[in-house]
Amino acid sequence: MITIAAAAAFLATFNETFLNVAFAPIMSDLGVDVNTVQWLTTGYLLVAAVFVPVANVLYRRFPTRSLFIAVTAIMIVGSVIGALAPNFSTLLIGLLLQAIGTGLLTPIGMNITLAVSPRQKLGMNMGIMAAMTTLGPSLAIVLSGALLTIAPWRTLMWVFAALVLIVLMAGAIVLYTVVELGRPVLDIVSFLFVAIALVGILYGVSAAFGGNILLSGGAIIVGLLFMWAFISRQNRIENPLIDLTPFKTAAFNRGVIMTMLGLLFVFAMNVIIPLFLQAARGTAPLSASLTLAPGILLTVVLGPIAGRWFDRFGGRWSIPLGFAIMAVFVGLVGVAAGQTSLVIFGALYVPAVLATAFVIGPSQTFALSHLDEKSSPHGVTVISTSFQIAGGVGTSLAAGIYGMVSQSQMNAGTAEVDSLIVGFRAAVTLVIVTSVIGLIIAIRAYSAPKPQQPQASASQDVVPGAVAEVMKSEVYSINADSTVLEALYRFTSLGISGAPIVDHNNQLVGFISDGDILRYLSAAHPSSVNFYSFAVGEKQDLEEAMQELGSLNVMSLATKQVISLPSTASVADAVAALSDASLKKVPVLNPAGAMVGIVSRSAINRLAIASYLEAEHEAQLPV
Template sequence: MNKDTISPKVYASIIATGLMSFCGVLVETAMNVAFPTLMRDFHVSTNVVQWMTSIALLAVSIIVPISAALKSTYKTKSLFLVSNFLFLIGLLIDATALNFWILLFGRVIQGIGTGIALPLMFNIILEQVPKHKIGMMMGFGNMITGIAPALGLTFGGVVLHSLGWRSIFWLLIPIVLISLGLGTWGIQQGSTLRKVTIDKLSFVAIAVFFTSMIFGFSNLGTGSFLTVLLPIIIAILFAWLLIWRSTRIEEPILKLSLFKQKDFSGHVLGFFLIQIFNLGNGFLLPNFIQQVNGNDALIAGLIILPAGIAGAVMSPLGGKLLDIYGARKPILIGTSMMLVETAIFSLFTAQMSNTFIMLIYIIYMAGMGMAIGDVMTDTLSVIDIKESAQGNAILNTTQQFAGAVGTSITSAIVTISQKQYSSLASGTRIGTQHAYILLFILAIIIVATFIRFAGKNQK
């Protein structure tokens, strides 16, 4: 794109696709609050009800890797319309579900819709936004989706207490319809189409890898060899099959040969660790506020909300800083703020009042908001522009995998500590401290990674 300005239709298309991703994350977080109610209404256990989140994550994880092939073969607007209609159908199924298994089916449909929509926003930005404004618009796109986790807890708590869990799905329908209207008007084709055949063996390998990995990690801390290690071993075997297959066909689903580029591999590693860090952090604090400080989910959501707003505000600012100064400074500042948060929480876990949590978490989310969009932009800058769709698919796939790993590892650490103490509050406090020590070590590795790799292809 040669123009220096961003057209209203491009803005509309970015907002439309961003709202789809926003709704996907919002419903996931909001439904976490409703787990106890769903267990009572449908007479299911904790291990069963958690599949409300896991099965949607699984659907997204399987669909996202084929996004580059879908983008090459089908028009962007067609993909958007399919994802939008699937998400709407999933919402309607869940809002009217008569039993838990229908509810799970609706979540699968929503996950497929989210998986198609998730890469579209970043592909549109990379193709249709002037190069010197890509950083700002990546930040703007991350702002739309970044506030969803913080809003989800508050939204879920308020709706659950006043209207009931079915209203979580009903109230999202107008947002999806607004997205549909904006996308129908604004989305334009930014690249030439060419048919790409999706390799069936690779797709099966991806599906088995994510199914096994998510099943195994979801049982960390509570499962046995058969429910934890065996699925992870199976996942590793199918990951090897995917790598083997990808090196022997002309059009792999994921172009893993990109990892031969050291700068790209370093960026993806840093991005992967940030996502583990983020999802782990997002599990620990609401859990701590409820189980240690004795508050309900609504209060937990309200305490975390200011940090979500800070992260959303900092996302476009971080992108603007990238456009002006390059990626290195905002990435290192943002990741350093993440490091500060974990250092404080790991040292002062016993003194974590709600006010203390709110203030320190604002520091973290501001840093996260500043860094994450710039990390994605900087990662894609080190590969050829023709490979941006493949790079985007790898980043989004990495994000889904990290989501399963981050929440599972931190929840397992807390669960193990809870079993060692007679008091749930004491076990949760000690477990949270141990988890934050792990995240602190992770944050050191993240900062060191980006000291090495950030900003190499930026001014």
């Protein structure tokens, strides 16, 4: 299922740039100018962004297989219309139908991945998804350039229809419903509000470099006003189009911003590198596209590896390092733009685009891993929408800055090639700045200490008649920086089966059990499905497993959304928490959020038995 989801994500983003190289023959064939033909990209991104929020409603209302078939069928119909289009308007209609499929398909694929991925493999699988979404728009430029050397531009539409048909048939065979279905309502007013908001903002950014500042500013203002109206409506209606709860989590917000900055880099460079090489170096479209190919192909290989790295070690170092490499090497690409060697130019770009594998997928995983199961689909919707916005903004800003600065230099009397180099370096400066911003956000996301909260007094921790009477105050906890092997050693030495995880401020951040560890080992080491197998000759596998656990951070296997109780809760509250969620233990937190104890099912059982025996004893006493 993850393979189908990844293929769908690839095709959805692949089509966003598939026609870019064909703009020149389309202009000639259909008799339109450059300002008109660019709407094949701008309009596509706008419609895709508008339909992303709708995917969350459809995903939770219709069976996964049926929904997948319907969405991919829409894309095939759009492709056929585009291939047979007698004029530009018909071609645009076909592309916009494809865009509807793109807006729906990407979040559906991410939701499928979230639903079927084991927690210990989420980073790797999201890395695969990120690699496919990064590969799509990049590889499209290369393949379309190759196809256009031997066939007319309409062939691109037929090829895309064939690819989607293959994925449709595979999905019809493999997919099944992976979410509990209900009857969520699509709020039409909210849909219109977010549509106008996104169209206004993205069109305003696109028009900013067209010379009409008033039109651009007006569109952005209208977009922002409707975005405010959309947000206000989501907070007060019963069935919001997007649940805005994920935005209450600071870590999720940081993850979304980091993801968008990584995607902005990819889209910006994908558009300005071919433009620059063709205009300034006279490079053929295919050769210009092939300059991107080595980095693109290596990024596909590195994406799952980066995700696996995130699963084992987190993103404390990898995400900031990715942003830093992006900034440094794209800066070197800007310097090399003034040189004559295309090989050096392309070689310097390889590390820059490879670094995005350590940013985009891990940042998505970082954001979504801080959400609970209920909020995750809404988080996917936000990230998928941000993908289209980042693509539209990155493409518009990079192309706009490149064109504006180049034209300004030529108007000042600078030679054409030199003007284009200056314009290219201006666009490169944009992505350097955004990469540095991403670096700062990544460092703050992992290293910024939580604000100190005042310690509660003892009277606040213990309330007569509350759960504090039955909780165990001496709590065995595990530090968030510990390895899984250290946690396992603590379990065995203390004779416990699980423990809460706390940060340096004693704030509860997770819970891990021996069951979590065993499930991970069963996936990574077949003989560890049963620990008894280690006692009958599987010593080597045991050593390998323990070495792996020694390098795995405890938070990578932990449950992060931990059910807890306030210290003022009643015993009845504790009984409800333990029984409703089928838990053995529940941490108890004081008003400052620090853990002050733990209440277990066995403690409740002892209390119940003691109360019963005491009552029976009193009943048997003589009056």
